[in-house]
Amino acid sequence: MELTSPRFKANVxxxxxxxxLKIAMGRLISTMGxxxxxxxxxxxxxxxxxxxxxxxxxxxxxxxxxxxxxYETKLRATGGTLHWCRTPAEARAAxxxxxxxxxxxxxxxxxSMIAEEIGLNEFLDANGIEPVETDLGEYIIQIAGxxxxxxxxxxxxxxxxxxxxxxxxxxQRYGLPKRSEPKDLVDDARKILRPRYIAADVGITxxxxxxxxxxxxxxxxxxGNGDLTQSLPKMHIVVASLEKLVPTLEDVTTVxxxxxxxxTGQEFSTYTTFSTGxxxxxxxxxxxxxxxxxxDNGRSxxxxxxxxxxxxxxxxxxxxxxxxxxxxxxxxxxxxTYVGPMGAxxxxxxxxxxxxxxxxxxxxxxxRCEEVCPMRIPLPKMMRAYREQSFAAxxxxxxERWALAAWAFAAKRPRLYRLxxxxxxxxxxxHGARRGAFRRLPLxxxxxxxxxxxxxxxxxxxxxxxxxxxxxxRERQRPGAA
Amino acid sequence: xxADARDAIxxxxxxxxxxxxxxxxxxxxxxxxxxxxxxxxxxxxxxDRTAGGKATNVALFVTMIEGVSGTVExxxxxxxxxxxxxxxxxRHNLPPRLAIAPDPRLAALPWAAQPLLDLRQGAARESDQxxxxxxxxxxxxxxxxxxxxxADRPNTLxxxxxxxxxxxxxxxxxxxxxxxxxxxxxxxxxxxxxxxITGPSRTSDIELVPTLGAHGPRRLHxxxxxxxx
Numbered sequence: 051m052e053l054t055s056p057r058f059k060a061n062v063x064x065x066x067x068x069x070x071l072k073i074a075m076g077r078l079i080s081t082m083g084x085x086x087x088x089x090x091x092x093x094x095x096x097x098x099x100x101x102x103x104x105x106x107x108x109x110x111x112x113x114x115x116x117x118x119x120x121y122e123t124k125l126r127a128t129g130g131t132l133h134w135c136r137t138p139a140e141a142r143a144a145x146x147x148x149x150x151x152x153x154x155x156x157x158x159x160x161x162s163m164i165a166e167e168i169g170l171n172e173f174l175d176a177n178g179i180e181p182v183e184t185d186l187g188e189y190i191i192q193i194a195g196x197x198x199x200x201x202x203x204x205x206x207x208x209x210x211x212x213x214x215x216x217x218x219x220x221x222q223r224y225g226l227p228k229r230s231e232p233k234d235l236v237d238d239a240r241k242i243l244r245p246r247y248i249a250a251d252v253g254i255t256x257x258x259x260x261x262x263x264x265x266x267x268x269x270x271x272x273x274g275n276g277d278l279t280q281s282l283p284k285m286h287i288v289v290a291s292l293e294k295l296v297p298t299l300e301d302v303t304t305v306x307x308x309x310x311x312x313x314t315g316q317e318f319s320t321y322t323t324f325s326t327g328x329x330x331x332x333x334x335x336x337x338x339x340x341x342x343x344x345x346d347n348g349r350s351x352x353x354x355x356x357x358x359x360x361x362x363x364x365x366x367x368x369x370x371x372x373x374x375x376x377x378x379x380x381x382x383x384x385x386x387t388y389v390g391p392m393g394a395x396x397x398x399x400x401x402x403x404x405x406x407x408x409x410x411x412x413x414x415x416x417x418r419c420e421e422v423c424p425m426r427i428p429l430p431k432m433m434r435a436y437r438e439q440s441f442a443a444x445x446x447x448x449x450e451r452w453a454l455a456a457w458a459f460a461a462k463r464p465r466l467y468r469l470x471x472x473x474x475x476x477x478x479x480x481h482g483a484r485r486g487a488f489r490r491l492p493l494x495x496x497x498x499x500x501x502x503x504x505x506x507x508x509x510x511x512x513x514x515x516x517x518x519x520x521x522x523x524r525e526r527q528r529p530g531a532a
Numbered sequence: 533x534x535a536d537a538r539d540a541i542x543x544x545x546x547x548x549x550x551x552x553x554x555x556x557x558x559x560x561x562x563x564x565x566x567x568x569x570x571x572x573x574x575x576x577x578x579x580d581r582t583a584g585g586k587a588t589n590v591a592l593f594v595t596m597i598e599g600v601s602g603t604v605e606x607x608x609x610x611x612x613x614x615x616x617x618x619x620x621x622x623r624h625n626l627p628p629r630l631a632i633a634p635d636p637r638l639a640a641l642p643w644a645a646q647p648l649l650d651l652r653q654g655a656a657r658e659s660d661q662x663x664x665x666x667x668x669x670x671x672x673x674x675x676x677x678x679x680x681x682x683a684d685r686p687n688t689l690x691x692x693x694x695x696x697x698x699x700x701x702x703x704x705x706x707x708x709x710x711x712x713x714x715x716x717x718x719x720x721x722x723x724x725x726x727x728x729i730t731g732p733s734r735t736s737d738i739e740l741v742p743t744l745g746a747h748g749p750r751r752l753h754x755x756x757x758x759x760x761x
Contacts, residue, residue, distance in 0.1 A: 074739075081740045095579045102576045105562055109569075112552070112560035115545045120570060134538035144534070186746055187737035203737060210739045232738040236746055243747065248658055263570050264722050274733040274748020277691045281725070292541070297569050303709045304576040317596065318674040320734055321748070324726040332683040334634070335655040336724045346541045353548035 051169060051197045053401060054385030058408035061383040068380075070209050075377050078206050082371035085315025086422065096311065103305045104426040107362040110295050111353060117262040117295045118344075124265030128327030130340040138168035141345045145170065145254070145287060148341055149179050152285045154251035158243075160269060160276030161185035162256025163201055163365060164289040164345055166387045167400070170254075181254075182246045184275035186239050193220045199381030199389065202313055202367040207380045210235070243275070253279035253337065257290035258364065259305070260342070263298040266326040267342060270309060270319045277323055286325065286337035291345045293361040305364060308424040313366035348400050356435055360395050362425040369419035369429060375412050384409060391419035395432045403436060407445040410436035471510045479508030573717075575710050582673050582707030589672035589707050594756070596675025600731030601744060602752040609759040613699055614646045616755050617664060620697060621649075624751070631660040631693060635684045638666055638699065656692035663689040663749075664697045668719075669712040670705045670754075674730055677754075678712045681725040690727060696749040701757050 054061060065071055090096045110117055122132050135141040141164075149157060157174065159165065159181055171181045171192070183192040187204035191197065194216055198204030205213070210232055217235055218228045224242060229235050255276045257267040267288045269276045280286040296302045310316040329336030352358055370376045370390025381389035386397040386406065394409040410433035413419075419429045440446060441454060460467045482488055482505025490498050497503055582589055594604045607616055621628055632638055634653040643651060656663060668680040677698055681687040690696060706712050709728070716722060733748030744750055 077740060093579060093581075095577055098577055099579075105560075106576070109560045109562045109564055109566075112549065113566040115542055115549065116566045118542065118545070120566075133534050134541050135534070136537045136540060140537060184747065185737070186735045190737065203740070205737055206740070210741075213738055232741045232743050235738055236735055236743045240745065240747055244658070247747075263573075266722060266726075272733070273735045273746035274691050275746065277687070277725075277727065278747055281687050281691065292545070297566065298573055299713045300573055300575050300710055303713070306709075307579070314736065316730075317600075318676055318728070318730045320600070320729065320731050322728040322730075324722060326722040326724055326726070329724050330683070333681060333724055334683065334686040335688045336681060336686075344541075346537075346544070350541055350544035350548055353545060354551045355548070 051166065051387060053405055055397060055401075055406040055409055056385075058383065058385060058412070061385055062379050062412075065379045065383040070212060071207055071380050074207050074209055075380050078200075078203070078371060079377040082315070082367075086312060086368060086371065087315075089311035089315040089317065092317065093307070093311065096308065099304060099308050100424045100426060103308050103364075103424060104362060106296060106301045106304060107425060110297060110301075111293065111358060111361055114292065114295065114353065117297060118292065120262040121260055121265055121295060124262065125327070125342060126265075128265050128340075130265065130327045130342060133341060133343050135343055135345050136347070138345070138347055141168045141289065141343050141347075142170060142173045144343055145289070146173070146177055146179075148285065148287055149174070149252050152252050152339070154179055154285075156180045156182055156246065156250050157252040157254055158182050158184050158247055158250040158279045158283065159188070160253070160255035160271065160279045161188050161204070162254065162289050163198075163387065164256055164291055164343075165254065166198060167291075167347065168289070168345065170289070182243070182250065184243050184247065184273075184279055185271070186236060186273060186275075189239055189243065190216065197382065197387070200367060200370060201365050201388065201390075201392075207382065247278045247282050250279075250283045252285045252287060253281075253283040254287045254289060255280050257288050257294050257342075258309070259296050259302050260290055260294045260344075261296055261299065261302055261324070264324075264326055266324045268302060268322065268324050270306070270322050272314070272316075272320040274321055277321055280323075280325060281336055284337060285339040285341070286328075288325070288340075288342045289345065290342060291347065292349045293363075309364055309366055312368040312422070312424040352399055357395065357399050357432055359427050360392075360399060360432060362427055363392055363396070364425055365392075366424060368422040368424065372418045372422045374414060374416060374418070379412075384412070391429045391433070392427075395427075395429055395436070398436050403440050403443065403445060407436070407440035410434075410440070411446075468510070468512055472513070475506045475510045476508055479506045481505070483508070573713075578708055578710065579673065586705070590702055590705050590756075593670055593672040593675055593705050596672070597731065597752075597754060598675070600675060601734075602675065602731050602754060604754045604756055606756045606758065610640075610699075610701075610757050611642050613641050613755055613757065614643045614649065617697055618646045618649060620695075620753055621662065624695070626662055626695065629660075629662070631656050631663045631689060633663075633665040633685050633689055635666050638664065655686035656688035658692065660693040662695040662697065663693040664699065665689050666699050666701075667704060668726075669715055670700045671707070671709055671712055671728070672705060673708050676709070677729040678709075678716070679725075679727045679729060680716060680719075681723045681727075687725040687727065690729060691748045694745070694749060695751045695753070696729075696732075697753045697755065699755050699757060702759075 133144040190205040199207040259268040328340040376390040487502035669678040732752040735746035
């Protein structure tokens with residue numbers, strides 16, 4: 051996809067003007083938060099499992115070279131082929147080569163964020179191979195010509211009325227009538243995609259995990275589309291990235307226990323499928339060839355840095371389901387493959403800060419993302435680190451940087467800071483005392499454009515704190531006090 | 533290309549990890565030896581809910597699978613399975629044709645007692661409406677069926693037909709996924725496809741409304757056989 055993160059502010063203005071987006075995102079927040087909480091409440095060991103899942107990934111990353119080689123050895127022993135790819139271009143070329151070897155006209159695709167990251171659909175299209183998305187959400191956005199707005203619910207920004215109109219426009223040629231209920235819309239997509247699975251020459255899926263012990267790749271789905279995608283064609287191609295490695299079946303099981311609960315609030319997703327090599331000699335079905343595209347795209351450089359923790363991410367989406375900023379602007383405003391709090395950290399890590407410095411600023415630092423993250427990723431801390439880097443690299447608009455520099459100058463000089471803040475509090479307090487709030491304030495248009503700014507009561511935090519400390523001290527000196 | 537890329541990626545990984553290893557800060561509090569970890573298959577924390585023994589686990593399996601819109605029917609012995617299958621077809625007004633896994637345990641059932649049933653063994657075809665399969669293990673923890681695609685258990689039967697009838701022997705009900713992994717390792721390791729199935733196919737991609745029958749089976753029906761089967 052085209053990266054529009056540099057236009058983030060304009061994207062946000064557009065997003066806030068879309069009434070349907072507001073409805074759809076409101077539904078996401080009010081539905082997914084409670085679903086996750088209910089699932090968490092149903093498993094008393096949940097938080098301890100999260101700690102273990104974090105430790106498993108930390109252990110894997112600390113020994114990633116060992117586990118990558120162990121995985122490769124096992125994968126080869128089962129008859130699969132591993133394709134190491136440094137860049138999206140290398141990954142696309144490897145996939146195209148495989149598709150051509152299979153003489154592919156159409157490929158079916160299960161949901162894969164790595165395929166989005168490397169822009170696979172446009173590339174296959176441009177090379178005369180038709181990619182058919184089979185996950186319902188991905189199918190919706192593919193026929194709408196859009197990018198996913200959520201890593202696990204790609205079409206969550208659309209209302210059912212919008213989807214009904216879209217389906218009617220695109221499905222008339224199959225003789226299908228106008229629908230309105232989700233059940234009927236799901237049914238139509240099922241009818242249309244059935245023959246596509248059977249006709250496809252190659253099936254491409256992502257991978258939630260790669261297992262070093264067995265050389266398997268794992269997909270976690272609810273629809274069963276990923277399974278039809280990999281079972282019916284002659285060739286199964288998996289697109290995955292380095293950090294999907296986990297050591298053993300026991301380890302992946304622990305992470306699976308927290309994945310679905312965090313993502314959709316299910317106890318377990320409907321289908322969790324482990325694919326190990328191509329079909330065996332006496333199997334009655336399954337793909338004759340099994341290839342894994344292993345993408346780096348900058349991840350190896352994150353190891354050992356303060357952003358290594360991001361490589362623990364299992365793409366559950368809990369951070370975006372619980373983010374007030376994401377809820378207001380939706381995924382498309384981020385202008386990147388990965389969105390929400392995890393995208394605000396991963397995008398600069400993958401594409402560089404120069405094109406994406408707005409994203410780590412798109413946070414109120416309320417801390418919800420870190421609180422709900424099953425892998426305990428310190429997202430606010432990493433966003434703060436990127437803010438520091440973008441300040442040091444002079445990436446933001448100049449007035450913003452001047453203001454920050456002025457504030458930093460004062461903050462490092464306590465007496466100056468106190469004088470300035472006392473003066474400001476008194477001034478604003480006197481002016482706003484009558485109404486108790488400001489409707490407009492110079493330099494604060496971003497705030498007062500949408501709401502009033504409460505007027506300070508005329509005193510600073512410092513002076514209130516001093517007063518409180520004094521009265522506490524007097525309290526303690528009183529005879530009889532404990 | 534791939535060989536160059538392989539060396540370059542591994543070199544970059546090692547370079548990045550070397551800084552931390554030198555600083556004696558591997559960010560790995562476990563300090564486990566990775567080779568030993570791969571061999572050891574050590575279990576991590578196991579939730580308590582399956583600690584109650586066989587009978588409680590069978591009951592838990594039924595509750596959990598019903599909680600995700602699966603249906604369960606209990607029969608006293610394997611001989612009753614064909615009749616139960618015929619009853620399922622009649623209840624849902626389905627034609628008496630079955631795609632059945634070429635599993636000797638299923639073949640040994642008294643199908644002749646249901647002369648109207650038309651059985652075809654093999655992988656699934658597009659026209660199949662009902663699949664009948666066994667299961668490698670049934671996991672009580674979340675009401676999950678572990679399907680292993682050995683030669684006599686083609687994987688397409690689990691996904692292509694609209695109706696999936698699964699015959700589960702009580703002796704194959706285990707507590708946790710880890711118990712099922714141990715069984716699978718003992719049976720020779722992972723087949724091409726190992727699928728955990730927890731309920732019929734579903735999606736929430738339209739307005740987050742849970743809707744059944746997205747691409748896989750619309751219905752999942754378990755016939756739980758009490759005897760050893």
